[in-house]
Each structure stands twice: as C-alpha cells, then as structure tokens.
Amino acid sequence: xxxxxxxxxxxxxxxxxxxxxxxxxxxxxxxxxxxxxxxxxxxxxxxxxxxxxxxxxxxxxxxxxxxxxxxxxxxxxxxxxxxxxxxxxxxxxxxxxxxxxxxxxxxxxxxxxxxxxxxxxxxxxxxxxxxxxxxxxxxxxxxxxxxxxxxxxxxxxxxxxxxxxxxxxxxxxxxxxxxxxxxxxxxxxxxxxxxxxxxxxxxxxxxxxxxxxxxxxxxxxxxxxxxxxxxxxxxxxxxxxxxxxxxxxxxxxxxxxxxxxxxxxxxxxxxxxxxxxxxxxxxxxxxxxxx
Numbered sequence: 001x002x003x004x005x006x007x008x009x010x011x012x013x014x015x016x017x018x019x020x021x022x023x024x025x026x027x028x029x030x031x032x033x034x035x036x037x038x039x040x041x042x043x044x045x046x047x048x049x050x051x052x053x054x055x056x057x058x059x060x061x062x063x064x065x066x067x068x069x070x071x072x073x074x075x076x077x078x079x080x081x082x083x084x085x086x087x088x089x090x091x092x093x094x095x096x097x098x099x100x101x102x103x104x105x106x107x108x109x110x111x112x113x114x115x116x117x118x119x120x121x122x123x124x125x126x127x128x129x130x131x132x133x134x135x136x137x138x139x140x141x142x143x144x145x146x147x148x149x150x151x152x153x154x155x156x157x158x159x160x161x162x163x164x165x166x167x168x169x170x171x172x173x174x175x176x177x178x179x180x181x182x183x184x185x186x187x188x189x190x191x192x193x194x195x196x197x198x199x200x201x202x203x204x205x206x207x208x209x210x211x212x213x214x215x216x217x218x219x220x221x222x223x224x225x226x227x228x229x230x231x232x233x234x235x236x237x238x239x240x241x242x243x244x245x246x247x248x249x250x251x252x253x254x255x256x257x258x259x260x261x262x263x264x265x266x267x268x269x270x271x272x273x274x275x276x277x278x279x280x281x282x283x284x285x286x287x288x289x290x291x
Contacts, residue, residue: 038088070290092117134172
C-alpha cells in the first residue's frame with residue numbers, strides 16, 4: 001500500500017508518524033472517510049468541505065490547497081490499484097495537529113501531519129441488505145455537544161469506540177447512542193432513520209449528531225419522492241414502535257435495520273419505504289459523483 005504522508009507518497013512501511021504527534025498523544029485531529037464508485041468519488045466536495053469545517057472548528061490549518069485535493073485523491077487510488085472498473089475505493093484523510101512537545105497548547109505543533117490512505121472498498125453483502133441488521137441501544141451516551149461538538153469529525157473517537165464495544169459484546173451490527181436527554185442521536189459510524197405511519201423520521205442535528213453526507217442525500221431524495229419527513233427529538237420507544245428502520249453512511253448507503261434490542265422492527269423484514277429509498281439512491285447516485 002502507498003500512503004500519502006505530509007508531502008509525498010511512501011510505502012506503508014515508511015509511513016511513520018512521530019510519537020510526539022498530538023494526534024497520537026491527545027487525539028487532536030480531524031478526518032474524513034470517502035468512497036469511489038469506479039474512478040469517480042462520491043460527494044467529494046461535500047466531504048472536503050466538512051473536513052475544512054472540522055479543521056476550522058479546532059483551529060487547525062490544512063496545509064494542502066483546495067485545488068490540490070482531487071489530484072492527490074486520484075493519485076492515491078491509482079497507486080493502490082483501486083478506484084477503477086474492477087474495484088471501488090475506500091479513502092481516509094487524516095489531519096492531526098502534528099508533532100510537538102508534550103502539552104496541550106496547539107502552538108507546540110508548528111506543522112500539521114497529513115495522511116491519505118486508500119484500500120479496496122468492502123461493501124456489505126447483498127444478503128445483508130435482504131435480511132437487514134440488528135442494533136441495540138447503547139448504555140454509552142453521546143458526548144454532550146457543549147463538551148465536544150459532534151459536528152467536528154474528530155480523531156478523538158473514544159465515545160464511539162466504547163459504544164461499539166457494547167455492540168460487539170452483544171453480537172449485533174451496531175448500536176444506537178442516546179443523548180443527554182435520552183433522545184436518539186446516531187449509531188457509531190452512521191445516521192439513523194425510521195418510518196412511522198408513512199413518515200420518514202430522523203433525529204435532528206440539534207440532538208447532537210454528525211450531519212452525515214449520505215443523510216443529506218437521503219433527505220433530498222425523500223423530498224423529491226414527496227415522502228413526509230420529521231426531523232426532531234425522539235425517545236427509544238419511537239424506534240421500538242417503528243414500522244421500518246435503516247442507517248446510512250458513505251460505505252453502507254441505505255442499510256435496513258430489522259431488529260433493535262431483540263425486538264423485530266415492523267414485520268422483521270426490510271420495509272417498502274426503506275427499499276424504495278435505497279433503489280432511488282442507487283438509481284440517482286451518478287448525480288452525486290464528481291464530474
């Protein structure tokens with residue numbers, strides 16, 4: 001694997017970051033995960049805009065000019081023989097505060113560390129989409145937004161990791177995190193949707209969740225399909241009583257959820273609105289790929 005590190009592509013054995021890097025010491029950094037369909041990157045500009053927004057929120061200067069990113073991302077795919085007619089690419093951009101003396105002052109780090117990694121995308125099986133997945137509601141709560149803004153896609157991911165440990169221990173696909181008021185927020189790496197009486201429901205951003213790129217795509221598709229949408233504050237009982245449920249992210253697209261906390265959602269199979277939205281997503285995704 002070839003990895004872009006700071007100013008050049010190097011072999012993975014040479015891709016070494018200092019133990020004094022504040023990303024390693026304190027989780028002080030931001031990141032984005034992106035995918036391609038063939039050679040075309042999905043919602044590239046939106047992902048890069050969110051990366052800049054996250055960096056701005058923590059006072060981190062991205063040392064790469066905006067017009068340089070498309071070239072670097074495509075070179076990363078080409079060097080690793082992904083993002084082509086044979087295999088889609090998974091890309092991750094990480095920008096940390098950089099190496100500096102031990103201490104919390106960002107000024108200790110004169111130069112940020114920039115990493116671009118890419119590998120073959122391993123999408124879920126078609127059977128997973130046919131059967132749906134199971135979730136639990138985690139005991140771990142989502143970070144309080146006034147403590148750590150969920151709109152910052154930060155490398156400090158311990159909150160989500162603790163929740164993921166619960167999902168692994170329970171033998172389920174993932175878990176749902178509640179906020180400080182016991183309202184639904186999101187899963188560890190995906191946004192949450194459910195259907196009640198023909199209405200598409202999803203937690204509002206004010207509940208303390210990341211504004212997912214695919215989440216926005218699905219909301220726009222629902223509007224085009226004239227599906228009523230409710231963004232609001234919902235308790236756990238809303239999921240337990242839902243007719244359908246699904247999660248979204250860049251890699252999963254629209255993944256049906258058929259069980260939560262051991263209870264079937266609806267009739268225990270992917271619902272019609274979920275299937276319609278995924279079908280529409282697939283049919284329209286060329287519109288969301290870079291030109």
